[in-house]
Amino acid sequence: xxxxxxxxxxxxxxxxxxxFELLSxxxxxxLTVKAIADRAQLSRRTFYRFFEDKAAILDYLGQQFLAxxxxxxxxxxPETVTFDEIVVLFFRFMxxxxxxxxxxxxxxxxxxxxxxxxxxxxxxxxxxEAPWHHARSVDQVELLMTxxxxxxxxxxxxxxxxxxxxxPEEMANNLLxxxxxxxxRDSVD
Numbered sequence: 001x002x003x004x005x006x007x008x009x010x011x012x013x014x015x016x017x018x019x020f021e022l023l024s025x026x027x028x029x030x031l032t033v034k035a036i037a038d039r040a041q042l043s044r045r046t047f048y049r050f051f052e053d054k055a056a057i058l059d060y061l062g063q064q065f066l067a068x069x070x071x072x073x074x075x076x077x078p079e080t081v082t083f084d085e086i087v088v089l090f091f092r093f094m095x096x097x098x099x100x101x102x103x104x105x106x107x108x109x110x111x112x113x114x115x116x117x118x119x120x121x122x123x124x125x126x127x128x129e130a131p132w133h134h135a136r137s138v139d140q141v142e143l144l145m146t147x148x149x150x151x152x153x154x155x156x157x158x159x160x161x162x163x164x165x166x167x168p169e170e171m172a173n174n175l176l177x178x179x180x181x182x183x184x185r186d187s188v189d
Contacts, residue, residue, distance in 0.1 A: 008049075008050075011040075011042060011046055011049075011050065012050050012060075014040040014041065014042060015036060015037070015040045015042065015047060015050060015051065015057065016057060016060075016061070017040070018036050018037075018038075018039035018040035019031070019036050019054070019057050020100055020103055021039055022035055022036060022039055023103045023104075023107060024103055027107065028054075028107045028109055031054055032054075033047055033048075033053065033054060036054065036057075058104075058109060058112075058113060059116065061100075062113050062116050062117060062120075063120075065097070065117075066117065066120050066121075066124060068093075069090075069093055069124070070124055072089060072093055073086075073089075073124070076089070084172075084176055087172045087175060087176055088168070088169060088172040090152065090172070091168035091169070091171045091172040091175075092168045092169075092172075094156050094159075094160065094168065095167070095168040098160050098165065101156065101160050102160050102161065105157055105160055105161045106161070110153075110156070110157055111153070111157055114149070114150065114153045117149060117153070118145065118146050118149055118150070121145035121146070121149050122138070122141045122142050122145050124145075155171075155175070159171055
């Protein structure tokens with residue numbers, strides 16, 4: 001059974017790689033399942049074992065993206081991690097995926113994924129306990145995650161769309177400095 005799982009994962013990887021190769025050459029709207037399968041050197045039948053259509057690839061990528069980020073968060077000690085460390089981790093995580101994200105941004109596919117990410121975000125909030133997590137009700141968690149994720153999503157969209165995006169540490173530091181300056185002004189007023 002393990003051999004079948006490895007073959008299945010390899011086929012899925014080839015399909016995703018082919019998807020991104022083609023996305024760098026043509027519009028998403030022009031992409032066809034046949035073209036993706038051909039580029040992956042797989043049959044359309046094999047494609048359909050894994051994905052219902054090309055949009056299902058985006059859904060899968062979004063799920064993988066959140067799962068990978070959750071793994072990164074779960075590798076941290078929630079009792080000692082700081083908000084600043086989480087922000088840096090977030091920007092590094094995005095930076096490591098910048099080539100694929102940039103293609104999605106260029107094709108206006110990144111922002112389309114935001115509503116799907118927002119529906120999954122409360123589970124991520126609940127999986128990772130942090131000292132600054134104060135939202136307790138479902139409504140509070142949903143509101144907070146919608147607000148935060150929408151902001152982060154917009155920042156990532158603008159950042160990685162640039163020809164020469166700033167390094168992740170620079171982005172994190174600029175955001176943290178902006179937030180801290182705002183907090184200082186609020187406490188003085």
